[in-house]
């Protein structure tokens with residue numbers, strides 16, 4: 001069970017720490033609550049004790065039964081610490097190492113990452129002292145979940161509302177996952193293709209497809225987070241994730257050449273790009289002019305990247321393809337896996353509304369040579385990418 005130290009300081013949003021405690025408990029976390037004296041004016045220790053199902057800690061001089069020291073015992077076995085809400089006062093104290101109550105003393109003794117979710121009146125948030133403390137905290141490696149804008153408890157409209165509790169829980173879990181998986185792919189080279197290829201018709205037009213590149217970019221981010229050396233061959237103009245080397249390409253031919261160049265050093269190749277099967281047989285050198293006549297465009301097959309690579313691949317490389325289908329998903333994917341000699345194929349039904357192309361979410365079935373390996377219902381492309389990378393990391397020789 002992952003363990004979180006949840007600090008609660010004395011802001012009006014302190015009552016929301018009760019929802020966060022309850023949500024994290026449901027998601028399988030142990031939550032150790034430490035409150036500042038001011039926080040107890042806004043929410044009772046009894047509420048947080050009941051929801052966390054353990055004693056709430058308030059007083060540095062309240063000696064533990066086993067004669068330990070409270071703030072030192074509290075940090076043992078922690079995975080993460082978060083202060084929700086974090087007052088301007090608490091941020092100032094943590095930034096400067098002041099330890100004058102149990103929470104600030106415990107935070108100074110931490111050996112795990114710390115997340116702060118500030119909440120305060122806009123004027124307090126915008127004050128140069130708070131902004132300077134914020135920068136100082138970030139330079140100490142503290143993660144911040146910035147406040148949202150909206151109507152504040154004092155009646156003002158502006159920035160300062162505590163971020164959404166579910167978003168805070170997601171950030172806590174994401175940071176935990178990142179730490180768990182850091183370095184799982186250390187020393188490995190991962191090659192990923194992303195986006196839909198564009199096959200030119202003339203200098204201004206192309207034949208393309210609806211692949212956005214979001215899945216491939218999410219895979220590159222997840223691989224980099226696991227310590228891999230990542231090359232992303234992409235047609236998409238999406239941001240390149242930190243630590244990833246990008247190779248921009250447009251056509252199937254350019255993608256083939258880039259994959260051929262980078263494949264020899266790779267341990268894992270994930271072909272998430274939607275590569276055109278056909279391209280215009282002739283590319284007009286000038287823009288094709290409009291006329292009243294019907295226009296027929298002759299198409300020719302593009303090179304089959306995976307088939308071309310087959311003789312080049314080493315037996316210790318893991319090769320993964322994607323199959324975007326609109327019908328008979330599993331049989332089509334199974335045939336593609338066999339025909340192309342893949343280790344795995346990730347199949348998604350792009351006819352389902354809300355997932356697949358252009359969407360931020362996906363639902364996939366992963367097939368290996370022994371049949372279905374995983375079947376994941378709708379989740380964010382980031383979450384699917386994380387699970388895929390963990391699955392491939394387990395299977396790398």
Ligand SMILES: Cc1cc2nc3c(=O)[nH]c(=O)nc-3n(C[C@H](O)[C@H](O)[C@H](O)COP(=O)(O)O)c2cc1C
Pocket residue numbers: 008009010011012013036037038039086087088089090119120121124
């Ligand atoms: C009704 C009320 C609401 C408050 N809300 C906030 C708040 O949202 N954010 C904040 O930074 N301070 C807020 N304060 C001020 C803090 O309670 C005060 O700075 C206190 O010293 C914080 O102590 P702590 O940081 O040790 O919990 C509020 C004070 C009162 C009386």
